[in-house]
Amino acid sequence: MSFNIIKEISVCKGKLYKLTHESTAVKGTMSLNLYVPSTASKGKIPTIYYLSGLTCTPDNCTEKGFIQFQADKFGFAVVYPDTSPRNVTWPEKANVDTNNWALGEGAGFYLNSDKFENFKMFDYICKELPESLSESEFGKTIDFTERKSVMGHSMGGMGALAFYLKGITNEISPYVSCSAFAPVANPTDCPWGVDAFNFYFKDGVKAGESLDPTLIIKSDAFKGKKLDILVTTGNSDPFFKSQLRTEKFIRAVEDNNIEGVSVNIEDGFDHSYFFVSTFVPQHCAFHAQKLGLI
């Protein structure tokens, strides 16, 4: 349950920690980054979990998302987990194409695979990581388990939405609020999601339904609910039509009379961290308000 501090870096007014730890869930060493703001707040500092997209490590958003300035401004910690286990030994029969960046390492899809024992990213992100951080030295000043929100990009936007919604129905420990940049909003109906679910689950896409934000939010359990979700997607995103399915998510929200879900389609923006960083201040202000920081 202990974390190794690989590097401590001064950023903005706080400290960035590059950490590794041994994960029971994924049966291996996991890397993550943790930003601790300089805030001297009353009580513990709340946490935003940032779930990255395909191919990313903890470093992409840490270096290019510029959340740290917002973390200082509002007084929250940021956890940047990895997107999959690493240095995986694949079963001989798996026939994994390690050149396919949308499957395997860097592409864990925040699910619990029933085919590959290392790929238990759902358990890792929702349970093991918050609990381990909470038990570490960092847990003395930071609240990793209760006062927490979730934010994600692309595949990580899918994860953020799915985890938040599962928190609402108490399947997992709840998040205060959720935001997503260009999320894969309906993964059972797009190539990335279909390929991933067929790869990771014995029952394929059928098993993926329980992680599909559009399918979850249109279920009876959410009818007329008041939620706290902010989604931003650029309409020049090359994956806008083929992979993201934003329009299906919007329709599901409307059809189920759900309140408190804002979906903003931003003109001219793409899928890159130029897009993410542009809207990071807005998303962080949203979370800060929901977390009671403003």
Place this chain on the structure above:
Amino acid sequence: MSFNIIKEISVCKGKLYKLTHESTAVKGTMSLNLYVPSTASKGKIPTIYYLSGLTCTPDNCTEKGFIQFQADKFGFAVVYPDTSPRNVTWPEKANVDTNNWALGEGAGFYLNSDKFENFKMFDYICKELPESLSESEFGKTIDFTERKSVMGHSMGGMGALAFYLKGITNEISPYVSCSAFAPVANPTDCPWGVDAFNFYFKDGVKAGESLDPTLIIKSDAFKGKKLDILVTTGNSDPFFKSQLRTEKFIRAVEDNNIEGVSVNIEDGFDHSYFFVSTFVPQHCAFHAQKLGLI
């Protein structure tokens, strides 16, 4: 003199252009990035030139420096040139170690080599690039040649200081203000500079003296001058003692009774873009004031 727009990207409220053009100075194709803010200002938009450090391309600071938000806030354009010519054909006798990241490509040292015809980065940055941009479509709304300031990191901090000082003595077209992050402040007295000058100049370090900010600023021409320079260096920078020589620059400024030079040694900061991006808002506010934007 014309520029090819390789990519136009929405960032913040403006547009980022990835450009290439044919350079006469370095006899080859050069890449650069240009950020155009959304500002509808009276007259032309002023420009900040950002000179990058060793190993960098135009993309490092564009992705990790986070200057775009400040450019929108204050209303200036940002030019991110490359750090050297690329795809250089070396003379057979040069015996260039292409694995040495501190010499050759990515390490142009902002000088005019008298040994390698492509390495005329001084002429390229100070003359050809501003003039070419000025003659391009972008020159219709942006002032690239008159109302301009210069900012740089590490090797680029050396370039920024040297260029600004040479502008004061009218050797080149002057810059309004200068700022540097962890500049190589006294390159004739550090390994990076000594190796580079010996590599690029027939007369070695002696020829490099004319580009050494500490030697220039201690000359009689600057005695009692009022300048507009801001320098920030972290005291946990691994190159602080071995390469940067900040203390020698400070002493030269003091000994020559120069005003308007602020050198801030910041506790705990390193040499990375985490350091640069932390102080970008402060440096941009400094330039904005000198450029008359606030």
